[in-house]
Amino acid sequence: MVAAAATSAFFVAASSNPDSSTKTNKVGSGSASLGGIKSKSASPGGLQVKANAQAPAKINGTTVGYTTPMESLITEDDVPSSPPPRTFINQLPDWSMLLAAITTIFLAAEKQWMMLDWKPRRSDMLIDPFGIGRIVQDGLVFRQNFSIRSYEIGADRTASIETLMNHLQETALNHVKGAGLLGDGFGSTPEMCKKNLIWVVTRMQVVVDRYPTWGDVVQVDTWVSGSGKNGMRRDWLVRDCKTGEILTRASSVWVMMNKFTRRLSKIPEEVRGEIGPYFMNSDPVVEEDSRKLPKLDDNTADYVRRGLAPRWSDLDVNQHVNNVKYIGWILESAPLPILETHELASMTLEYRRECGRDSVLQSLTAVSGAGIGNLGNSGRAECQHLLRLEDGAEIVRGRTEWRPKYANNFGTLGQIPAESA
Secondary structure, X not given: OHHHXXXXXXXXXXXXXXXXXXXXXXXXXXXXXXXXXXXXXXEOOEOOEEEEOOOOOEEOOEEOOOOOOOHHHOOHHHOOOOOOOOOOOOOOOOHHHHHHHHHHHHHHHHHHHHHHOOOOOOOOOOOOOOOOOEEEOOOOEEEEEEEOOHHHEOOOOXXXXXXXXHHHHHHHHHHHHHOXXXXXXXXXXXXXXXXXXEEEEEEEEEEEOOOOEOOOEEEEEEEEEEEOOOEEEEEEEEEEOOOOOEEEXXXXXXXXXXXXXXXXXXXXXHHHHHXXXXXXXXXXXXXXXXXXXXXXXXXXXXXXXXXXXXXXXXXXXXXXXXXXXXXXXXXXXOOHHHHHHEEEEEEEEEEOOOOOOOOOEEEEEEEEOOOHHHHHHHOOEEEEEEEEEOOOOEEEEEEEEEEEOOOOOOOOOOOOOOOOO
């Protein structure tokens, strides 16, 4: 019944008048102003039509009744002598048009359904793994997820240390933004912007228990605490979203610097009032390495890489080199046998000064303990690093520890600290 109604809506059934077979096209004796139309043969100039208001019209010698002006344009040759027989096929609609309409409606409905009720196809796929994150744990911890992209992995088919460090930096900035404290600077609060202050990192400790690989989704938690009178400590904890396994732990110390004089500054009370409510009273997620970092020179270094210069893309919005770039420069002088057979397990960095876009740097590395020749016997390796300007001014001192690749020595796992009373 629904199909019949739909069909009748698109097509009108043929007339069933039994008198329709007659050839005479009389429509009555209504008061028409034209008695008929006499047509002549077509000429190159077009169809010539002569109207006669007195005599009945003749078409091909046949007298016809009075017709309306529109009907008089149709000759007897254009009208079939009798309508086609009424059959079931004649009553059917144009199925191609009906099918196209149904297909269009179905595709539109399917698109709307997928947009409104999207669900992951696999259990390890998150609905929004690439959002800017959210505040958790009583508003003191910021959490954000990252998917490891194909261009973020290295020769070992795992995420590079620079990728992990970029994730840490991104969550730190988004934490400030999510708390509503992001001003016009690189992580600066509104009060810091008024006083031309910026954050700079002075010390960083990172422990990598396992590197994620392409397609993994990692969850990064970060929080801040006080560090002395004029410093701030920021900690990170990186987990595998699927298993909950802790992959990386990091702890850093930050101080304030004047944006124009490039000198360190105390934390003003106005700034302390902004950031103080977000401080947690907790211990560092990475136990502090109190060992002194030695200063290397041309005599104590085993490997030296010269001529390192920042590119424009290495600068941040504060017009100095991003601290993640320093890590890449430090590893430029790491010996190739270590890079081929070992992976970075931990590092400690001390940032001593910044460098500008016109700086030219040198990277120095010394291998501690057994040396390169005994890597196979010692298993683990330790290196000392120095990044300096050509004139000898120190930029970064560092220490890295390496473990054989694919080793299952992941160390002690950390936890998100609980705020003490």
